Amino acid sequence: MNRITKDVCGAVDFLRTAVPLVHNITNYVTVNDCANALLAIGASPIMADDMEEAADITSISSALVINIGTLNQRTIASMLAAGKRANERGIPVVLDPVGAGASRLRNETVRKILEQVKIAVLRGNISEVSFVAGLDVSTKGVDASDSDAKHDAVSVAKTVAEQLGCTAAVTGAVDVISDGKRTAEIRNGHPMLGRVTGTGCMTSALVGAFAGACGDCFTAAVSGIAAMGIAGEIAFEQAGSAGTGSFHIAVIDALSRLDGKLVERMAKIDETQD
Amino acid sequence: MNRITKDVCGAVDFLRTAVPLVHNITNYVTVNDCANALLAIGASPIMADDMEEAADITSISSALVINIGTLNQRTIASMLAAGKRANERGIPVVLDPVGAGASRLRNETVRKILEQVKIAVLRGNISEVSFVAGLDVSTKGVDASDSDAKHDAVSVAKTVAEQLGCTAAVTGAVDVISDGKRTAEIRNGHPMLGRVTGTGCMTSALVGAFAGACGDCFTAAVSGIAAMGIAGEIAFEQAGSAGTGSFHIAVIDALSRLDGKLVERMAKIDETQD
């Protein structure tokens, strides 16, 4: 077992004892799944997006996850206020730039967040993260398409990590996580995860949970993404033939049973160092 | 196999190759189910309801589905803006007038949408569609009640289709779809669908997917409604005895496995022409 896998196993077990409170300002499409994924992995979710309380809720939380999936003027202001408060208090901020590249509003919101808030982890599909990196992208809605794969995930992740001084995670068939110095690749997961809405959002929420529990954001990002990938594999084995509804439920089931031993047995994580 | 059934079989198979992007401005109660139903049938969902991006998102989509289930001042404006943009670009608009007749706000919103936006397909229960037709209705919330059946679904569908120059679909024990010239009746489905929230909303979303993929809105409406009816029958057989929670998941499972052959075997669709 390599070092990063060992760290992930430890993080998965530690999370259940730490029970970090994770503040989510997220979309109304997959918010229930995010809450249940957080509970399943051992965290405590709280959702609050009104300007009058967003920063207060961040203050009592261990991590803040900002997801722009169904952003609006009211919640954009709350995202910024909560993000600034998180920065003041040293609370890690995870950003999921859902659909970046698909509309001017999303693009400007991502730029505004990155200008005003120091992000600890950025997680998206290749087209979303490429957009953040300022690379040429063709976005088709909120789901990554094959044509988005024109940029190499490793170089995109490294570029964004260095640009923003954060951990950048590009999830896809192979997930790539880089903080500019360390780079990990995860070969867990299953294509069926792309046929259920919210598996990306849940992954970002899980990264938030690990960031809140363990402090080291590179390990946190690898842990959250590996957890979802492993859960997807288990879910496919148990329910894949039934259809996407049962698979969806089985993903939550698998997260709720995940522990360090299961990760040790199933993880396919490799790390390279610059 | 009659002509319309053959068309539906073709549409179901074609949809999985076309993967239409479907923009939904919908309620926060059943939005997750709508997204998962769309993914299950082979479409790509996107939800966006802020005034600053609604029309932009419509522009990159193949269909727009407007559902007034939990409308508010902010989203009503977005519905109108997105609908107008869809009309400009020739993108089909599906309207689900959830709870029309239940409040002044819903009634006025439906009237406003119909005045400002050309609808391709209107889908609702008998009381909702009767309300749109200007017929006397007794509405009890958002679910159709027996007393709502005082109007004949066929005449209501035809009336609305002619009034609005669209395809009108009245779903119920027997579903009736009419574009004023052609009229189809579908005898698929199961009463248990009425015991899960969002089966109507999902049906409208599926109609949007077919409208985005195949262009002919009559066939699209029949396809979306038949798909949900068949999925309901399969789900009842597989999970009906367990309860409404398992049945709900089994509906998504069935949609995710649906193909032309399954439709050919199970569809109970008849068509009459004027």
Added chain:
Amino acid sequence: MNRITKDVCGAVDFLRTAVPLVHNITNYVTVNDCANALLAIGASPIMADDMEEAADITSISSALVINIGTLNQRTIASMLAAGKRANERGIPVVLDPVGAGASRLRNETVRKILEQVKIAVLRGNISEVSFVAGLDVSTKGVDASDSDAKHDAVSVAKTVAEQLGCTAAVTGAVDVISDGKRTAEIRNGHPMLGRVTGTGCMTSALVGAFAGACGDCFTAAVSGIAAMGIAGEIAFEQAGSAGTGSFHIAVIDALSRLDGKLVERMAKIDETQD
């Protein structure tokens, strides 16, 4: 079988014949579960939170459930308007003060609602209800923690019931319901209910359904809470080992199959009278 258990059995069976329309102004995290739980128990849910229709929807409903889980300025105004209308019409109002104590906005909103709206049933965890009672509490997000158990649930419930002249329900390992004169304790339920988001929200929604159907709010509160507790036990037996996703679905399944006979066999309800 004691008197209160007999009343609960009767209420559970009666609800399915009464099919009360229940208006929910609730959070976007668990709203789908609330709707499905209401349908499963035999009620008809309606969600509407815009100022322009909230009171109108309350007027046609049998009960109003206010849940502040993801409150915002727009919905707070609607909660107050709907609550006042309910009071004018003699429609029972259930309040779920989610996260009371966790932010100034939540605290002030709860105070505002209690000042302006007469509540029939207040349901929360020990920290939330203690906060309403003006007792010293330590809140950690929206989930009750062990440290919250410093106040005795019976005395907290009685205190709040007398202060507000309502039925107060403190749910936890043992649920306590009091209207100041009668006090019931329920020993149903399972710890796994705490690992699924929304089981508290669903419980409040069920209490609303019973309040709308049977008029007596003490019995309504006991019925709704016992229904969820029994459903949790059945769900654990059927799906607990699979994980929290399957357990979640099994809770809805169990609610959809619940009847007076099942309650008679499983209920662990005791009542004391002052």
